[in-house]
Amino acid sequence: MGGYNPPVSIGAIRPLRKILIANRGEIALRVIRACRELGKATVAVYSDADRGALHVAAADEAYRLGPAPASESYLRADVILDAARRSGADAIHPGYGFLSENAAFAEACVAAGLKFIGPSGAAMRALGSKTLARQAADRAGIPRVPGSVTGLKNLDEARRVAGEIGYPVMLKAAAGGGGKGMRMVHAEAELASAFAAAASEAERSFGSGEVYLEKLLVRPRHIEIQLLADEHGGCISLGERECSVQRRHQKVIEEAPSAVVSAELRARMGEAAVRLALSAGYTNAGTVEFLVDGAGSPGEAFYFLEMNTRLQVEHPVTELVTGLDLVRLQIEVAEGRPLPWTQADVSLRGHAIECRIYAEDWENGFMPWPGRITSLTEPQGPGIRVDSGVYAGWMVPLEYDPMLAKLIAHGSTREAAVARMLGALEGYKVAGIKTNVGLFRRILEDGEFCRAEIDTGWLERLLDQPASAKQGQVPVEIAAIAAAYFSAQASRSTGSAKLDDAEGESAWALAGRHEGLR
Ligand code: MV4
Numbered sequence: 001m002g003g004y005n006p007p008v009s010i011g012a013i014r015p016l017r018k019i020l021i022a023n024r025g026e027i028a029l030r031v032i033r034a035c036r037e038l039g040k041a042t043v044a045v046y047s048d049a050d051r052g053a054l055h056v057a058a059a060d061e062a063y064r065l066g067p068a069p070a071s072e073s074y075l076r077a078d079v080i081l082d083a084a085r086r087s088g089a090d091a092i093h094p095g096y097g098f099l100s101e102n103a104a105f106a107e108a109c110v111a112a113g114l115k116f117i118g119p120s121g122a123a124m125r126a127l128g129s130k131t132l133a134r135q136a137a138d139r140a141g142i143p144r145v146p147g148s149v150t151g152l153k154n155l156d157e158a159r160r161v162a163g164e165i166g167y168p169v170m171l172k173a174a175a176g177g178g179g180k181g182m183r184m185v186h187a188e189a190e191l192a193s194a195f196a197a198a199a200s201e202a203e204r205s206f207g208s209g210e211v212y213l214e215k216l217l218v219r220p221r222h223i224e225i226q227l228l229a230d231e232h233g234g235c236i237s238l239g240e241r242e243c244s245v246q247r248r249h250q251k252v253i254e255e256a257p258s259a260v261v262s263a264e265l266r267a268r269m270g271e272a273a274v275r276l277a278l279s280a281g282y283t284n285a286g287t288v289e290f291l292v293d294g295a296g297s298p299g300e301a302f303y304f305l306e307m308n309t310r311l312q313v314e315h316p317v318t319e320l321v322t323g324l325d326l327v328r329l330q331i332e333v334a335e336g337r338p339l340p341w342t343q344a345d346v347s348l349r350g351h352a353i354e355c356r357i358y359a360e361d362w363e364n365g366f367m368p369w370p371g372r373i374t375s376l377t378e379p380q381g382p383g384i385r386v387d388s389g390v391y392a393g394w395m396v397p398l399e400y401d402p403m404l405a406k407l408i409a410h411g412s413t414r415e416a417a418v419a420r421m422l423g424a425l426e427g428y429k430v431a432g433i434k435t436n437v438g439l440f441r442r443i444l445e446d447g448e449f450c451r452a453e454i455d456t457g458w459l460e461r462l463l464d465q466p467a468s469a470k471q472g473q474v475p476v477e478i479a480a481i482a483a484a485y486f487s488a489q490a491s492r493s494t495g496s497a498k499l500d501d502a503e504g505e506s507a508w509a510l511a512g513r514h515e516g517l518r
Helices: 025-037 054-058 077-087 103-111 121-128 130-139 155-165 188-206 263-279 315-322 326-334 414-426 437-444 458-464 476-494 507-517
Strands: 018-021 041-047 061-066 091-093 169-173 183-185 211-215 221-229 235-247 250-256 284-292 302-308 351-358 375-377 384-388 403-411 429-431
Touching: 018 025, 018 077, 025 041, 025 054, 025 326, 025 384, 025 403, 041 054, 041 077, 061 077, 077 103, 091 326, 103 121, 121 130, 121 302, 130 211, 130 263, 130 302, 155 169, 155 188, 155 211, 169 188, 183 188, 188 211, 221 263, 221 302, 221 326, 235 263, 235 315, 235 458, 250 315, 250 437, 263 284, 263 302, 284 326, 315 326, 315 351, 315 384, 315 403, 351 414, 403 414, 414 437, 437 458
Parallel strands: 018 041, 018 091, 041 061
Antiparallel strands: 169 183, 169 211, 221 235, 221 284, 235 250, 250 351, 284 302, 351 403, 375 429, 384 403
């Protein structure tokens, strides 16, 4: 899967002493934890809404940024840089979101004598712009979704490109991300209005009305490759994540590895991702997104979509199957350390699934549900990880993304990970606000999901069906593992940990019961 590790002189290594985390919530805690393991001092920053937040208490020092709105706090590069100056920090970790993909901020850090823990501003620009990234993919010989590689000058050009590649097509904002500003166009009659709408939304949302156009892949799988590049030309790929379970371009469940990507396809996508990163002088952690238009079998085609020049929310699933600490590695790479291994050393073990736990009423239009958490029980146990940013008594603010935590389950197989996740969800109790915990039970108990028969439109189709109408059959092996989990839990509470308790139901009987219920 590519990768090159040249010798490095020790003088190139510049240890970091104190790191400011320019973020909040679970990712701020995650970075603080890695810094602590490395013996680095930590500086938190916070808005008025986060005065009582966990990351403020967890850091060695904390500096107020300003009022709650992100535009007056976590997006205020000047105030963040001032906090770095006042605290004597020598580096900034941006986390994800906020300023993490802002090239000007990355360059302002460097100008202020700070190490930005991420790629250079130049690399961010070259690969963070969707059109520039598509041009880079062409130069690197990486297959991409057919369509334009520059912004469309006008409607006539849009009509010409769409005519060449054929409908349906997808209009996208060059400065966009995460699907915002995308417009599907199924016929030429729809193009004029869609083009105008996409351009104005792009201008409003991203400050640039540049729009390009691609062939629409119908029911593809969304596969992304995790990369790690050092500052000496070393770059490796760390396997893929499947992110097809999305709602309105918001990822809901991510998993690693993908159930359909073969080792051969993984190697080809990994080599392409490494080639793209090296072509732009990319360093630190990054993710290359692809679409796979089929079952992911050997020889299957894949298409470059875009690159995310930051650490992503879903990085824990990659950490669990590779055994690596990506945040720790980001910091070590930022210190000038060479990657300690080659591509051949990377191996994947087991299967990991992540559920993003949100404060929202998922049964009523996914309405965000800020408010006070009056009690909280988070699951634990073998193969269960909770990256949480909240606590009982915490007032979930309405100014930010309402993600409370990420629940990740790791197992030896996908079925085992699904069953372990179902058990963990049973143990996830949040009172005082509504959450989407119930949504995951609905997804993970669905037969199509259990058989990995999913694509980027699958969740929307599932949610369009009334709950009673969908009688997905949970494969008996998953029901049995989940039932064994409940049976063990129940017997643990009564003192006898047996799978086949005389008073209770055996795991297989439970499985049958479970099977019969759906
Ligand atoms: C696409 C696509 C199909 N065809 N582009 C969504 C967000 C961004 N990362 C790229 N995305 C997509 N781009 C073409 N030419 C499908 C997706 C996509 C998606 C689209 C609609 C609804 C859910 C989706 C989930 C993942 C990817």
